[in-house]
Amino acid sequence: MxxxxxxxxxxxxxxxxxxxxxxxxxxxxxxxxxxxxxxxxxxxxxxxxxxxxxxxxxxxxxxxxxxxxxxxxxxxxxxxxxxxxxxxxxxxxxxxxxxxxxxxxxxxxxxxxxxxxxxxxxxxxxxxxxxxxxxxxxxxxxxxxxxxxxxxxxxxxxxxxxxxxxxxxxxxxxxxxxxxxxxxxxxxxxxxxxxxxxxxxxxxxxxxxxxxxxxxxxxxxxxxxxxxxxxxxxxxxxxxxxxxxxxxxxxxxxxxxxxxxxxxxxxxxxxxxxxxxxxxxxxxxxxxxxxxxxxxxxxxxxxxWVDGWPxxxxxxxxxxxxxxxxxxKPITSKGNPLRMQTDDAFTSTRLLSQWEWNYQPRSDKWSLTDRRGFLRLHAFQPIDPQNPKKVLLRVGNTITQRSMRTKSNVATVKLDVSGMANGQHAGLTHLSTASYSALGIKQQAGKRYLVYTVNDTDSTGPAINGKTIWLQSSWGFDGINQYFYSTDGKNFTPIGTKTQLVWGSYRGDRLGIFNYNLTADTGLIDVDAFTYRYASEVSK
The missing domain is CATH 2.115.10.20 (Glycosyl hydrolase domain; family 43)
Incomplete structure (x- = not known):
């Protein structure tokens, strides 16, 4: 050579x-x-x-x-x-x-x-x-x-x-x-x-x-x-x-x-x-x-190869x-190209390959079979529930997948919250050890409210009266995220401030669905569907 x-x-x-x-x-x-x-x-x-x-x-x-x-x-x-x-x-x-x-x-x-x-x-x-x-x-x-x-x-x-x-x-x-x-x-x-x-x-x-x-x-x-x-x-x-x-x-x-x-x-x-x-x-x-x-x-x-070196x-x-x-391209593809999976209707009896839990999950607190077509997440207390700092980093059974850096990204989760209990908090998060944000639902005294979170600071939003809620996150190539919510799955209202997605502990940003209860191991949510649509390879 x-x-x-x-x-x-x-x-x-x-x-x-x-x-x-x-x-x-x-x-x-x-x-x-x-x-x-x-x-x-x-x-x-x-x-x-x-x-x-x-x-x-x-x-x-x-x-x-x-x-x-x-x-x-x-x-x-x-x-x-x-x-x-x-x-x-x-x-x-x-x-x-x-x-x-x-x-x-x-x-x-x-x-x-x-x-x-x-x-x-x-x-x-x-x-x-x-x-x-x-x-x-x-x-x-x-x-x-x-x-x-x-x-x-x-x-x-x-x-x-x-x-x-x-x-x-x-x-x-x-x-x-x-x-x-x-x-x-x-x-x-x-x-x-x-x-x-x-x-x-x-x-x-x-x-x-x-x-x-x-x-x-x-x-x-x-x-x-x-x-x-x-x-x-x-x-x-x-x-x-x-x-x-x-x-x-x-x-x-x-x-x-x-x-x-x-x-x-x-x-x-x-x-x-x-x-x-x-x-x-x-x-x-x-x-x-x-x-x-x-x-x-x-x-x-x-x-x-140059002089025998690659x-x-x-x-x-x-x-x-x-x-x-x-x-x-090194190879001309035949048929439909493979793509990174994101969406899930939870109709399988096993989690799809795009999902990874934050740490080994508690097996008795989640199920794909208790209610077919849903991912059921039972709430339980985080590690050290009296500590208000970085609680989402201590919450078990947070299920995640990777965020993509494309022109447009929209992730939406549909939740049935009718099984929630007092003290429970559940929703959608962008998770990193350096910084995190979340849009979720909290229940206190039998009433539910939207809550927007940035690190350790909660901001309470409107009351939620129905049993179904859609939570959504949208971000672009710059990684600046905005949350939205909907009560009908069609009309989405922005909530909270925009935040920058970040890297921490050798990990990029993660999308996650979380569910915990600060006071007792009680309450549940049913995740009906998750969709994450990212921009195609060729930017339009």
Missing amino acids: TRLSVLSVLVLLSLFGLNARGQQTEQWGDQGNGAYRNPVIPSDFSDLDAIRVGNDYYAISSTMQYSPGMAVLHSKDLVNWELLSHVADDLTRISPDLNWDKMNSYGKGIWAGSIRYYNNKFWVYFGTPDDGFFMSSATNPAGPWEPIHQLWKVQGWDDCCSFRDDDGQLYFVATQFGLDPKNGKKYNIHLFKMTPDGKSLIMESDTIIHQSQGSEANKLYKINGLYYHYFSEVNKEGRVMMMERSKSLHGPWEIRQLNHVNAATDKEPNQGGLMQLPNGAWWFFTHHGTGDWEGRAASLLPVT IMGAVGADGIGKMVWSAK
Whole structure:
């Protein structure tokens, strides 16, 4: 493979529409004309890894404290994606702190991991900063996934990846970001052998294959007989993509920087997966490491091999890549493209894949079968009900999905509130640990009122006399939100002030439906329907 000429670089720059801005345009994803724009998913899909299996593409995304955990995505063309499943149904198998009665692990929980396909199974490995490494496998990525298994109980490690060599030997690579007492250094990347079942590390095989300040995002590949270790690293530019290669997993390793970054404009693409298409082309599916209110969005970068190195994005004169914001689609889609799911009429006996609870839910306090066609949420007291501060961060069984950054977004929930009890508060929220807002209904002394909330401040609105209420949130590309309500589902009245959606604890804004009672475990609401309509990829 030869270095590209300057002329070829200029052609690539023109083809990929390179610019020096982040997502300054409302356009995103599939443009319907054979091209796409980054991000391909303008929402919080952090810590991505991705693989190709046949003609299908699968990715995983970290979920922190949300349950079910570790989202699995599916695509046919690397541009249009759907939510397929989750790997971890029960977060208490990781830690009791991830349960509804603890809720003290914001910014923790399920961090980055890897997805691989070998031995006729899909294998997912991931870590948490406090509880160590876990794994699961499945013959079908849509599930069911095996109950998660703890690979190694340890603290201060992250960003792991499994790897199967040609001889069948399994390996495991991960970063020790805490101080290593043996060498007194931080951010040591370790390589281990694993047992044949992939459920244990062979500890005596431990070796360090890289060390520097801020080296994470590990992936292992074998391409054309060479081993490639992908990772990200902090340097004077910011967090950049790096690669080591060697004829042996034990080195020696050559090392090269793969891309340049400008944290203010391209938001540091880094965590991701390298894939070769059936036609031989290579692509990299990645998140942006510096998040905004929508979280760490997902983008797709073309890969050009230069002197045996996979360079991400448009190759510069120095042979190092730069971010691209538009390109020709890698695959021509057939049929209707996949889309991120949002709406739910609650007619299924299982929650649809777009939903994730804030922490492991209390199972006896929600149901899809008690009243068919509704999600029934029973109210119960939050943790420390006498504490008025940030109560929505201590409320169990808040069900959420991701907010999108598009030109227009309208989310509407239809509630039956006839089962509410005194002391109960239920409604629609935009949730972040940095700031949150809500529009809900409170019942006191047998009467119900609309209540608009910003963080710890409630503002009481009009009385609600009927049993059905529609609550709505609307926001645009700037993430400035306005709430509305309706008593007939047709005419909506604005209420409260506009608020800015925000990012907090490594998470983008979440839409949520909440329900709690400060005084007793009593009362319920029935969620009749939820709709969330976001602007199409091509901004009109």
